[in-house]
Amino acid sequence: MTQNTAHYDVCAVGNAIVDVLSPCDAAFLTAQNLAPNSMQLVDAERSAALYDAMAPGVEASGGSAGNTVAGVGAFGGRAAYIGKVADDTLGQVFTHDIRAAGVHFDTPVLTGGADQGFGTGRCLINVLPDGARTMATFLGAANQLYADDIDEALIAASEIVYLEGYLFDPAPARAAFERAAAAAHKAGRKVAITLSDTFVVARWRAELLDFITQSADIVLANEAELGALFETEEFDAAAAKLAAIVEIAAVTRGEHGSVVIKGDERVLVAAYPVAKVIDTTGAGDQYAAGFLLGLARGLTLEEAGKLGSLAASEVIAHWGPRPMVKLVDLAKENGLKL
Numbered sequence: 001m002t003q004n005t006a007h008y009d010v011c012a013v014g015n016a017i018v019d020v021l022s023p024c025d026a027a028f029l030t031a032q033n034l035a036p037n038s039m040q041l042v043d044a045e046r047s048a049a050l051y052d053a054m055a056p057g058v059e060a061s062g063g064s065a066g067n068t069v070a071g072v073g074a075f076g077g078r079a080a081y082i083g084k085v086a087d088d089t090l091g092q093v094f095t096h097d098i099r100a101a102g103v104h105f106d107t108p109v110l111t112g113g114a115d116q117g118f119g120t121g122r123c124l125i126n127v128l129p130d131g132a133r134t135m136a137t138f139l140g141a142a143n144q145l146y147a148d149d150i151d152e153a154l155i156a157a158s159e160i161v162y163l164e165g166y167l168f169d170p171a172p173a174r175a176a177f178e179r180a181a182a183a184a185h186k187a188g189r190k191v192a193i194t195l196s197d198t199f200v201v202a203r204w205r206a207e208l209l210d211f212i213t214q215s216a217d218i219v220l221a222n223e224a225e226l227g228a229l230f231e232t233e234e235f236d237a238a239a240a241k242l243a244a245i246v247e248i249a250a251v252t253r254g255e256h257g258s259v260v261i262k263g264d265e266r267v268l269v270a271a272y273p274v275a276k277v278i279d280t281t282g283a284g285d286q287y288a289a290g291f292l293l294g295l296a297r298g299l300t301l302e303e304a305g306k307l308g309s310l311a312a313s314e315v316i317a318h319w320g321p322r323p324m325v326k327l328v329d330l331a332k333e334n335g336l337k338l
Contacts, residue, residue, distance in 0.1 A: 008078045014166070017063035019281070032053060032126075034136065039200070073103050090119065160191075163181070168207065194220040221252075226251050277316050279320070282321025285321060290311040
């Protein structure tokens with residue numbers, strides 16, 4: 001194990017969300033006017049109506065960056081999280097779950113948020129038979145994360161600070177991003193960001209590009225998000241553009257694995273085989289968990305990418321966005337370094 005001087009391997013800043021996952025068919029998405037494979041923001045009224053229409057499902061603490069640090073914890077890594085929940089039942093569930101995953105979490109709760117229409121955020125996820133998921137998110141309290149919520153000492157104590165692209169939607173959270181990135185760089189730490197969703201990229205393309213150019217060292221994205229960022233379907237061209245503005249980029253390509261890029265170096269990482277894909281929710285989040293932990297521990301790009309692929313393969317084989325096994329044991333079984 002490679003040691004570093006940071007107390008935490010990864011500290012993530014993201015939307016604190018509780019996921020509600022239910023099976024559906026294409027007709028349900030059409031009837032509910034939901035674009036397949038997308039994430040759209042909804043208000044409290046729309047969230048309640050959709051929840052009532054959905055099939056019976058399961059509830060699990062989620063949020064993209066929250067899933068990632070839970071994965072870091074499952075690898076035996078040291079993780080921390082900054083995100084906003086309300087002082088309500090779902091907020092208590094989220095707090096319990098993320099701490100139970102071994103993640104440090106002490107962001108002050110939004111007192112009285114539920115009474116003001118800012119209850120703990122929830123993401124309603126409808127999953128097609130092939131595992132593809134469509135998300136409708138009510139941000140609630142997660143939308144109330146401000147720059148003052150950024151614990152600069154916690155940021156400085158973390159080898160990598162990981163920022164969730166979904167947080168680009170509320171303007172105050174962008175100020176929180178800037179504060180977190182500045183604190184990380186002041187302490188000599190690395191800043192990573194995930195593009196999160198093609199719709200996020202479409203909404204904030206110019207702002208994301210500016211932030212990445214000015215403040216990010218590491219970018220994680222899937223192939224579609226990368227294409228949306230540079231408005232091209234030419235993968236190699238888009239990858240080259242991203243490599244020119246960041247130190248390291250990791251781009252996932254589904255069953256075709258991932259590509260990790262650093263300058264002129266390009267590493268192809270195969271996907272781990274899965275007997276049956278059940279639910280792709282959290283695949284990118286868990287890839288980020290393994291990849292970022294690998295970088296924080298000083299592993300090679302290939303070794304970090306393999307940890308990411310392994311974590312992604314575990315999570316898509318079951319319902320829910322977080323690992324159901326100790327990833328540290330799974331890594332050992334597959335001969336991977338940590």
